[in-house]
Structures are given as C-alpha cells and as structure tokens.
Amino acid sequence: MATITQSELINQAKLGELSQPVIRVEDVHKYYDLGENKVHALRGVSVEIAGGEFVAIMGASGSGKSTFMNLLGCLDKPSSGRYLLEGTDVSQLDKKALAAIRNRKLGFVFQGFNLLSRTTALENVELPTLYARLPKEERLQRAKESLQLVGLGERMEHFPSQLSGGQQQRVAIARALVNRPSILLADEPTGNLDSRTSVEIMQIFQTLNESGLTLVLVTHEPDVARFAKRTIVFRDGKIRRDEPVKDRPRAAEMLKTMPTVEED
C-alpha cells in the first residue's frame, strides 16, 4: 500500500505538528431554532486535536456528536465560539469559502459510502479534483494513486454496484484522500459493514494515521473506537470524557486471527 502519496502525507503532517493544533475548537455553542422548540445541541465545547492524532468521537444519539462532526466538517457554522482549522478561523466564512475548505483540507467518509452510482470507482475518486479545478492529467494520476493507496488499483473501472461494501468504503476513502487533506473525517464508516470488513477499514485508517494523517471518526461502537488513539465522549451537548486509548489493538494483527470471509 506504500506509494508516493504516503510520504507526502507524512511531510504534511510533520509541518502541522510543528506549528499548531490542526483543530482548535473554543467554547462552541450550537442552537437549532425549530419553530417553538429551541434545541441547544452543543453547550460549550472546547477541544484541541493535534496533527497526526486519531480521535474517536462517541456518544448516544442526540448527544451532539453529529452536530460537532458537521461543524468540524465545515458543513455547518457554530452559533457562537470559534473553530480554528490549521490556525484559520473558519467559523464565520461564507459558503463558497467553506466549500473550498471542504474540498482541499477535509476528507469525508460516510456510513452509506455515498458513491455516485453508474460512475466508475476511478471517476468517483476523481470527483473532488474536478471541483478543485485541477488539470486533467493530474486529476487522473491522483485518483489512481489514491485508489492504489487503499488497495483497489485493480478495480478502477468497476462500478459501485460491482463492488462489495468494504470495497465501496475503500473507494470512498480514496475519494476523501485524493485532494490530500489535512484531516479525514469519518462518520460511522463501519456502520454498514460486517465485523471483519470493519476491521479491514480500521486497518486502512491505522496505516494512514501512521503515515501522519489526522483522523476524526464518529462511532457508537466501542469495538471500533478502540482502534483510535484517543476517545472523546459526548453527552447532552458537552464533552464528558476525553482520554487516550489503552491497550490499542493493531487491526493488522487482529485480521490474522479472524476467519476470512469471501469478498466479491
């Protein structure tokens, strides 16, 4: 799985580590105004995530973890407080600037993969580079490298419907990595996958993290959260726990002990 991209990711991450935390959230509140009901989804959240970290965010539904994730992903703006991404305050940027940040600095992986159907793996992965307006040769090259990085170099011309769930999620990861983001955000990435495939995905995450990529992962499964280096637990819109993971398993080791399931 080692390619040129990995070394580039490492360089990027080292730069991040030297300067400042990649993510810095300061006393963030978020209200939703649903007619008569006012929902206070985040009630003063402050957290710092350094470059090269691997954070799992946990919490029951309604705990505010999804809202927090949307803020981190620049899909939403905080009602109050500040959000600094690589030192830049992104909490008050306009929609266009936010779209550019999502495109260049963030990578998204979703629970439902969210690949475009009837579009090949390669074209799916290429999509963010289209919005980055990169030249055609570079788009293709990056997309290919990205797919090789997740071990799908052989299936570039396959359509999502021809791929297994695990493979689809790997295409999604390749898509998230193609613009070489500072952070990869994953929202329940293993929610639709069986346990072995889940571990496979976590193995990719661990490998990417080891090569320097910052990862933030939302999950409600403690089994999945164990693979991260740090867990943050949300409850009632506040951070209740924030601790390093002890006895962190290596996904690669674990896969050896698991029964193999046929793919395809």
Place this chain on the structure above:
Amino acid sequence: MDLLSILRIAIRALSRNKMRSALTMLGIIIGVGAVIAMVGVGQGASKQVQDQISAMGSNMLFVSSGTVNRGGLRLGWGQTKTLVYDDMKAIVQQAPAVKEAAPGSQTTSQVVFGADNWFTNIQGTEPQYFDIRSWPLQEGVSFTESDVNSSADVAVIGATVQQNLFGAEDPVGQTVRISNLPFKVVGVLTAKGQSAAMGQDQDDVIFVPITTLQKKLTGEPWLRYIVVSAVSKDATYAAQEEITSILRDRHRIRTGQDDDFMVRNLADVAQLADQSSRVMTMLLASIAGVSLIVGGIGIMNIMLVSVTERTREIGVRMAIGATEEDVQHQFLIEAVVLSLMGGAAGIFLGVGSSLIISKLLGWAVLVSPLAIVAAVIFSAGVGVFFGFYPARKAARLDPIEALRFE
C-alpha cells in the same frame, strides 16, 4: 468545474433515464419543429405574394388618364383626353426618381388566324414596356423602336392568345388579322398568370406599337395610361410625387382643382399584401411557440423531479467541495443539454414536415436558416429559463439535510 466535465456528467445523468429524457425532449422537439414548419409555411406564403407582386413589374407606377366632370356628370377613370405622349417624355426627362416610362393605349378587337378567331385586348405601347413590367418573351422578339417610328404592323401576343389561336402551332412569323388589318407576329410573351390585384388574365392580350394602334386601330391621339418604373423600390413614392407635380403643371391644374389623371403606386399594394402575410406568419409562429413553452415546462417538471431524486448526490457533491455555483451549473447545463438536443431533433422534424407540407399540399414552404438559428437559440433559452429554478433549488440545498435524505 470545467465545461467539458459538466457536460459529460450531464449527459450521463440524462442517459440514466433514457425514456424520461426522450419524452421530455419530445416537448421541445415538437415545439421547435412546429415553429420551423409554421414559419416556413408563413414565409413561403409571403414569398409567393411578393413574387406575384414583383411579377406585376419592378418598382412600377401606373399613371392613368383621369375623370372629367361634364356638367355635373363624372365619367370615371380613363375618360379624359389630356394624357399625351409628351407627358410621358416629360416624366422621363424631368423626374429624377423615374427610370423608364412607356405609353399605353388600348382597344378590344376580334382577332383572326386562319379558321380560328378570338376576342381580345389590344394594347399599344413601346418596347421598354416589357422591361418595366419584367415581362420576358418566351419566343421570338419584341417589336422595336423603329417599328414604333414606322407604325409597323407587328404584334407580340400573350400566352392565352397563343393557346386560343395557334394551339400547338408556332405563332412567330405568322400573320393574324386585327380589325381586318394583317399583323405579323414577332414574339410570344411568357405566361404571367392572373394579376395579383384584380385576378384578371394578364396573358389575354396582344401588344402592338403605340403608333400603329393610335393611327390604324383607334384613331385616338391621346394615351390611356403610362407605365413608369422608379429607379428603386424606395424611390416609388418620390416618383409618385414628381409625376403628380409634373402632370399638374403640364395640364395647368390650379391649386384646389382635382387631378385629371391618377397615379397608382404598386409598392402600396405590395406593402399591404406583405403586411398581411407577415401577420399570418407571426400568428402561426406564436401558436407554435406556445407548444415550445409547454415543452419548456416539461423540462422544468423533470428537472424538479431529478433534483429531488438526487438530493443525496447533491449532498455528497457539496460535502466533497462543490460550491452552490457548481451544483447550479450542473443542473442548468443538464436542462440546456436536454433542450438543445430536443432543439436539434426539432430542426429535423421541422425541416422534414416543411418538405412534406410543400410536397403534399403544394404550398410554397420556405425554411430560412434564420428560423433554424432562432430555434436553436430559443431552445437553449428555454433550457436556461426553465432549468434555472430547479437548478437554484438544488444549489440552495443544505448539505447536511441533503446527506440525510433517504
């Protein structure tokens, strides 16, 4: 995103629902096809009218002798004897807007050839008359200026006369008798058909030199009419005024007195006919235009459905960095591709049905390149106009909501 990529995405999205795209396009196809065919029919009719009018003569004016008031009895047009050959000369020499003029007088007579005879119109004029009326000969030659000077007994016959007197025989060189005088036929005119204004058979006529007519057939030294051609179409009105003032002067008509002649401008007739056919074209085109609008509404409808169906896709695109503009352009281009493809097919339908109409119904149908260009621009415009709202709706989606959409 560059246009080529957007186009590729749009075409792929449309080919995902081929039947639906085709049916949506059908609205535009019929609309554009109808506009092209209807404008073609309208313009064809318009051209036919214009051809008929120009067949009457190029930039022609018609001066006829006027009415007289004899002790309270007004006798109608063509009764005065004041219009003379020198009036025609004066018009040619003094009116700058006039190119040529030919004198005219007429009578009717029984014409005999061999065992056949035929009652027809005998017109006396000069050779330039055929020029002014853009009336070429089908066979033979016209009588000449020297024929006019020598009052020669020569005749140029119309197509109807040829048919009735000669049938299949070649008339040129034959001799006919007009009022018992022998005339040598020197030429046959091409068929001009009915006159656009009056519906008379213009070919039921024999032309002889004006001098011959005046001296040997009628004995009238005055003229019944003068045909005049102006230097250009625009000059006809100037010519009309100049002729009026020259003739009033020559006939010593005082201010306040009625003219003893009448000047008719065929451009007036042409304009009227042109106007009415233009109104018809507009009417046809606007009816066809309505179907184009209905087609546009079809596009809007389908695009709205498509936006709803693809809410999640829109969310994903936004999450990975598509701006509102990117999303809006994508859907707008999709609508434009839909309407342009429909427009292209519509051109074929329009041109095809124009051809069928002209073949089956025998109507003159004129498919102008302008109508085709207009149809393309218009169908693209329909795509933009009716695609805008759905595209705007897509672009305005909240990415979080869109990603959650099931």
